[in-house]
Amino acid sequence: MASAEEVRESLVSFADSCNENERLTQMNKDWNRIVEIHVTDEDADFTLVTQDGHVEISDGKPTTADMIIQAEGEILTQIFYGEVSPNEPYNAGTLRVQGAESDILHLDFITAMLWE
Amino acid sequence: MKHVVSISLGSVTGDFERDLQIGPEMVHLVREGVDGDMDRARQRVRELDGHIDALGLGGIDIFLYVAGKQFVIGDGQRLAAEATKTPVVDGSGLKDTLERETVRSLVDRGLIGPGTKVLMVSAMDRFGMAEAFVEAGCECVFGDLMFNLGIDYPFTTLKELEELAEKYRSRLLTVPFHMLYPTGSKQLERKPDVRFQKYYDQADVIAGDRHLIHRHKPDRLDNKGILTTTTRPDTIEEYRAAGVSWVATTTPDMDGVSGGTNLMEAALVAVLNKPLSQITRSDYAEWSNVLGWHGSFHTLAPIIL
Numbered sequence: 001m002a003s004a005e006e007v008r009e010s011l012v013s014f015a016d017s018c019n020e021n022e023r024l025t026q027m028n029k030d031w032n033r034i035v036e037i038h039v040t041d042e043d044a045d046f047t048l049v050t051q052d053g054h055v056e057i058s059d060g061k062p063t064t065a066d067m068i069i070q071a072e073g074e075i076l077t078q079i080f081y082g083e084v085s086p087n088e089p090y091n092a093g094t095l096r097v098q099g100a101e102s103d104i105l106h107l108d109f110i111t112a113m114l115w116e
Numbered sequence: 117m118k119h120v121v122s123i124s125l126g127s128v129t130g131d132f133e134r135d136l137q138i139g140p141e142m143v144h145l146v147r148e149g150v151d152g153d154m155d156r157a158r159q160r161v162r163e164l165d166g167h168i169d170a171l172g173l174g175g176i177d178i179f180l181y182v183a184g185k186q187f188v189i190g191d192g193q194r195l196a197a198e199a200t201k202t203p204v205v206d207g208s209g210l211k212d213t214l215e216r217e218t219v220r221s222l223v224d225r226g227l228i229g230p231g232t233k234v235l236m237v238s239a240m241d242r243f244g245m246a247e248a249f250v251e252a253g254c255e256c257v258f259g260d261l262m263f264n265l266g267i268d269y270p271f272t273t274l275k276e277l278e279e280l281a282e283k284y285r286s287r288l289l290t291v292p293f294h295m296l297y298p299t300g301s302k303q304l305e306r307k308p309d310v311r312f313q314k315y316y317d318q319a320d321v322i323a324g325d326r327h328l329i330h331r332h333k334p335d336r337l338d339n340k341g342i343l344t345t346t347t348r349p350d351t352i353e354e355y356r357a358a359g360v361s362w363v364a365t366t367t368p369d370m371d372g373v374s375g376g377t378n379l380m381e382a383a384l385v386a387v388l389n390k391p392l393s394q395i396t397r398s399d400y401a402e403w404s405n406v407l408g409w410h411g412s413f414h415t416l417a418p419i420i421l
Contacts, residue, residue: 027261027269030311087290102266105295108287109265116283 002073004044010080025053036065067099082115122379124174152300166201169386172378190289207377219248235319369412
């Protein structure tokens with residue numbers, strides 16, 4: 001079981017990896033999105049914002065979101081540390097993602113570029 | 117008479133039937149669209165299994181071959197597995213042979229060469245064509261990220277394509293194919309994205325999948341050449357109206373239509389009388405050469421080189 005703080009650390013690590021990857025920054029240059037991340041077993045929320053290729057994490061829920069990601073803390077930390085592909089928990093039903101198909105595909109692509 | 121059917125995830129509006137003489141055999145070819153309905157595609161594959169000589173799958177791939185490595189498309193493989201008796205092909209074998217030859221024929225015609233700017237809307241699904249353009253000295257933009265994933269990032273080298281294929285290998289197994297490629301009625305829609313217009317504008321030649329070209333193309337394509345497949349008479353007229361100079365297809369013309377590579381490959385498999393596992397790229401190359409299979413060429417407007 002991962003605490004809200006551990007989820008936060010995994011998100012910050014994910015954002016750092018994205019921001020340090022020059023090619024990914026270019027690929028994300030016009031993908032400006034707000035993503036709400038809900039930790040279901042901790043009742044904690046985070047906001048991931050992508051703007052002009054840069055990724056930022058903050059505490060709490062956004063007022064509006066393009067995508068909502070929900071899972072237990074353990075699963076979220078595994079995903080954002082790149083220990084598992086999002087596909088596995090998504091297909092198992094333990095990760096819920098709401099949003100446009102194209103945005104889901106884009107976020108999944110980012111994880112593939114970082115860790116595969 | 118041999119019977120071959122292509123089950124296509126594309127629109128039924130592209131359906132046709134033709135008879136084609138291949139060596140001593142007459143082959144009846146049928147293209148049957150299912151409008152993107154994967155359940156219907158599975159059902160038709162099961163119904164036809166054991167009753168025809170070979171099956172092609174259109175609008176979906178089973179395998180991608182990038183730099184000699186095989187990558188499995190999960191949805192395509194599962195669909196092919198519905199047939200247990202009839203051999204199933206996706207055209208990747210023939211693409212790798214015919215499409216290289218078609219590019220070389222354009223070099224021979226003097227239409228492409230060193231410095232020609234080529235936009236290949238997607239190249240991972242026709243790596244042989246991409247390699248042939250690079251060998252001819254063309255300056256290529258490979259649009260796989262743009263036109264399959266909506267990401268404005270052009271690749272310009274084969275190495276980048278190889279890298280993408282490796283990184284995306286596990287996703288190809290699991291991501292629903294319709295998220296990567298337009299199927300059914302989406303193939304008829306045009307959704308030009310202003311971010312990508314510059315790649316069309318800068319290109320002398322636009323090559324690759326006809327549906328991807330159609331979906332994203334701007335209104336005008338003046339003085340450009342198109343290299344594609346699965347054309348119909350209305351496709352040629354659409355290009356003419358957009359100002360295109362020439363259209364080359366990679367598969368032979370059959371009374372106004374060029375079949376998908378999957379259908380043509382299935383036709384060869386039907387007459388080769390060899391188990392699918394024993395048919396090699398050399399067989400496809402040899403037979404298409406013996407049969408004199410070459411793509412069609414349409415001059416639509418004065419060609420400005």
